[in-house]
Amino acid sequence: MGKGFYISKSVGVVAIILGAGALATIIALSVVYSQEKAKNNDNVLPTDGGSTKPPVTTPAPSNNPWDKYRLPKSLVPEIYHVTLWPRLTPDETNNLYIFTGNSTVEFKCAEVTDLILIHSNKLNYTKLENNHLARLTSVNGDKAPSITKSWLEPLTQYLVLQLDGKLSKDHQYQLFTEFTGELADDLGGFYRSEYWENGERKVVATTQMQPTDARKAFPCFDEPAMKAIFHITLIHDAGTVALSNGAEIRKESWAKKIPSYPTSTMIFKLMNVYIMSLGNVFSSVYFMMWVQVRIFARKPAIAAGQGDYALNITGPILKFFEKYYSSKYPLPKSDQIALPDFNAGAMENWGLITYRETALLYDEEFSSNSNKQRIATIIAHELAHMWFGNLVTLRWWNDLWLNEGFASYVEYLGADEAEPDWNVKDLIVLSDVHRVFAVDALASSHPLSSKEEDIQKPAQISELFDAISYSKGASVLRMLSDFLTEEVFTLGLQTYLERFAFKNTVYTDLWKHLQMAVTANGTKLPDTVHNIMNTWVLQMGFPVVTINTTTGVVSQEHFLLDPDSEVTTPSQFNYQWIVPIKWMKTGIIQTPEWLTEKSASGEDWVLANLNVVGYYRVNYDVNNWRKLLTALSTNHEAIPVINRAQLVDDAFNLARAKIIPTVLALDTTKYLSREREYMPWDSAIGNLDFFFLMFDRSEVYGPIQDYLREQVTYLFRYYKNMTDSWxxxxxxxxxxxxxxxxxxxxxxxxxxxxxxLTMGWFTQWMHTEINPIHPNLRSTVYCNAIAAGGAAEWEFAWSKFKNATIAIEADKLRYALACTKQPWLLNRYLEYTLMPEMIRKQDATSTIVYIANNVIGQSLAWDFVRARWSYIFSEYGGGSFSFSNLINGVTERFSTEFEIQQLRQFKEDNAEVGFGSGTLAVDQSIERTIANMKWIAENKDTVLKWFNDQNKA
Incomplete structure (x- = not known):
């Protein structure tokens, strides 16, 4: 799944899309991150079905199969026949949007059993023969055992069927069910999305099934290893088009039952349920090549050409991956759909990829350079999954990191193919490597790969969709590709995909094929691929490599942001890694090495981890640090641009870990007045943001402002001249x-x-209604103008936000509205986040975090989240919130004893409510807050003196 406001990814089996009125509609399958609405656990839907066993609310410990979260291995699905009919208007009885459907799943009995377990969540069933919730028949005509008891297990999310006899090994059976579900607005399972067009409300029925919400759409064997053939029939409004993963094979009128409802049938084979999509659409753009590529969106968006960019780059990216994988795209079509309401950035449903509008639609008048890059990388990410994740699927969620980490790595390669002038491949260092270092340097981090038995519950699965799986996965795979060479890496990847096409794997299967490629190519490694990579996959964290240029000794140790934190997670490798090292000496690239002793003395400076291809930080002896600082101040271009960013990032983080003095890290910024490249500046700003967070409520803040204003003035005027006064x-x-x-x-x-400058542009817009601000600059200009202004500026921006028809422009305004310095406006804005008519559910989390990033809004946001946590968690569920982002975002500035007490109390007070995918984030926030407190106590006086000294110089 594609990155959103940081959201996890995975692969789903079925995607569906349906729409009403004059809208483009879609039903898609994607990732859901925590529990659904609590009210949906109740039997609130109109149905004549139900359970013959009352729901169990507090089950006693039991070894019953239905009390376990994993399916038994006794049944293997082969074919699904699923019919779904979403209602795009609310029913008169309960004023709920609902869908009805029926399913026949054909399965094989692999082990003799008298029990059928099939996943089901928040579905109500029509009672069939003998008052049971399903009907079982034998495929070969023999008499099948009868169902004696049937009930729903809401905790483990099963439909349970007890039989009066045994199913025969290797025999095939069919299970038929009829069901009703709510077409809720919770962004999970089979759900509805809404928007307004020409004053009319439009309703879209769509799906988001990854990782465990296919069971909300129809009863299914909802595990990634349970691949099957799907026959999907959608009953939909006349005038709409039904979409699913496969091509439409039949369309007919349903006149015998309801005259104005046609049906559309699609067949798709050998996929798992979490990448399934279904839907109805009206608007589309077509591009024909060796495969049919189509872009779907709201009609006005298509008419405005907002799908053209995605359409134009999809073909080249698909061709690139065909060559990269040495494998033809396995489907006859590639549909991509932009949804008004979508929790993730995108979802890799096979043949029918679903996107948030901002991740697919591009409009030159409103979209910035970064918006365009995000679209290119997300499209590349999802298309990469068509092979790696969909064609070949990991057996269980404990290996999610390989699926998402791989797509997060090669998305840069695909985007580079589409836009070769961008040099986008370098940006993985800022966006993924440096980003995930901050999480993986905590004692509460976790390894990439978990034990299968440790990942059982849906909440545990959802928690894996984090920066470790995505960004660390991408970083270590990039390192692997580099030390193997791209030729060897792709050769192993190609044989892996060929061997396991339409099958399931574990991550070590890839290591075996890469080792075969290493052997065939004669590549020299210090150990096997399996042994090298397991040091990076099976233990959390990463090393800091220390190079002593005086003694020539090179060593490593586990890097912890807080060296006093206690690491309780054991490691079979004792937190030692097999480390590949690329390095240079006084600007001359040296022969790559593996971690070992080597001579590095003399007058020259040494710089390791060239272009940051390794997943580790680097420290040096004091003399070498001084030489590197001299090189920065006298001839900074002698150091590669990526490594200038690295030196800043490593230095600041080594200082936070008490490995080098804080003033040494600050000294790396003294050359910035001469720096004109993006990556070093972005690295410096990102690291100095920590100083803003720690000191923007103290007397240190003013001297920091003075110093940085002096440094950035040169860069500001450089761009003023470059752009002829903007x-x-x-x-x-x-x-x-x-x-x-x-x-x-x-x-x-x-x-x-x-x-x-910024206030002038914004005022001109307010007075003339003509926006003079270039899309690249709108987010920062809007934010600064609203911060400097008052209620009038905020109300103007809010009006523009509410009337925006371009999602990307709305996002810029939504971010900027959080920049106001007026507490009453921020409090009102916080209230809006729980009103879907004001702020879409998909945007609630990020809006609260935007407000918390504002020093004035931080305490307001924290109080808001604490006071409403139970409501937020139960009403919004996992479909609308990424709770790890929310918790980390509102606590990022915490650095006092009072705040750590509040945080611990928050954890205790809400233990019964739960934190879903944010469970680990609570512990990480506590650890981070303790580290911040200690850092301030140890560094405040030193930092204040350093900035005062620089300002006097």
């Missing part, structure tokens, strides 16, 4: 990014010229 757009992709950095930091640190 009338042009820089040519380079990275320059466009760095122009935003220049304006953002200059305004943030109080550069009057910048503040006048």
């Amino acid at each position: 009338t042009k757009v820089p040519n380079g992709h990275m320059d466009q990014y760095n122009q935003v950095n220049a304006i953002s930091l200059a305004c943030r640190t109080g550069l009057e010229e910048c503040q006048n």
